[in-house]
Amino acid sequence: MIAPKLDQRLQAAADLVRPCDTAADIGCDHGKLxxxxxxxxxxxxxxxxxxRPGPLSTARKTCEEAGCLEKVxxxxGDGLSVLAPGEAQAVVIAGVSAQTTIEMLTAAPWVRNEGTQLVLIPATKAPVLRRWLWENGFLLNAERLVCAAHRWYAVMDAVYTGTVRQPTDAECLLGLTQEQPGAAEYRxxxxxxxxxxxxxxDQDPEAARRADALLRQLEGEG
Ligand SMILES: C[S@@+](CC[C@H](N)C(=O)[O-])C[C@H]1O[C@@H](n2cnc3c(N)ncnc32)[C@H](O)[C@@H]1O
Structure with a gap:
């Protein structure tokens, strides 16, 4: 078997996946991960x-070429609906929006099973996903930062603990990224x-007030 070379984003996700019996790569597209x-x-x-069937046949080809098809x-299907509850101990959702990620996780309550690891790379709106995770009892264990095509992405490692947190706007914006290489650029x-x-x-004074307060805080700290 010859593992394909991953870009930095997917390599960071792979590095975070804990060794397990079954991992799921949801939205696998090319199938490299x-x-x-x-x-x-x-x-x-x-x-x-x-x-979509097109990406799935590309994934098949990738796995055939890598010599690992019998293990994949x-x-x-849509999101986590392709999995039986608890079937995977690690679930990777990379390259779809925060909203789509949230919809997938909401539709699969079993991801709250003890120990199910979530490795998430939202393509957009990472702060929305962080807020949802914290407000819904998930713990962010770690985040890694990677730069791809001039954009910074946060790669998140999360697990359900049941402890609900009400995060600040600044926590949602930056998450656990500020000790990581790339922190200043991400910020x-x-x-x-x-x-x-x-x-x-301009038409939403309350949201504007919150955004101004957050900008003052970040610029004061920066
Ligand atoms: C931009 S690609 C990301 C591929 C890969 N995960 C990565 O990060 O490089 C997004 C993939 O997610 C798939 N996708 C979008 N919505 C999905 C859903 N609800 N369920 C499963 N796959 C979905 C798309 O068909 C596409 O192949």
Whole structure:
């Protein structure tokens, strides 16, 4: 078996996946992460799933070429609906929006089973996903920062504990990233996005007040 080379984003996700019996790669697309997890033995078995048949056949080809197809099960379907409750001990959802990630997790209450690991790379709106995780009893164990195509992404490692937190806006914006390599660049990206968001809030004085307060806090700290 020859594991495919991963980009930095997917390598960070793979590095966070704890060794397990079964990992699921939801929205697997090209299937490189699935093949990597199978080839390296990080998971004994991998379920590679996608909503669309085209990506799934590309994933099959990737796994055939890597020589790991017998360890990978390809499944067509929406989000985590392709999994039986508790079937995977590690679930990776990478490259879809925060909202889609939240919808997938909400539709699969079994992800709250003890020890189920979630490795998440939202393509957009990481602060929305952090807030949802904390307000719904998930613990963020770690975040890694990676830069791809001039954008910074947060790679999140989360697990359900049942402890609900009401995070501040600053915590949602930056998460656990500030001790990581790339922290200053990520912070600058998030502040710049917040400023852009603020410009659209003239009709919403309460949201504008919150955004201004957050900007003052971040610029005061920065
Ligand atoms: C941008 S690609 C990301 C591929 C890979 N995970 C990565 O991060 O490089 C997003 C993939 O998610 C799939 N997808 C989108 N919504 C989905 C859903 N509700 N359930 C399963 N797959 C979905 C798309 O078909 C696409 O192949």
């Amino acid at each position: 699935s093949a990597y997890l199978a080839c390296t033995g990080r998971a004994r078995r991998v379920i590679a799933a996608d909503l 099960e390809l499944r067509l 600058a990206q998030q502040v710049s996005r917040l400023k852009k968001f603020r410009r659209g809030l």
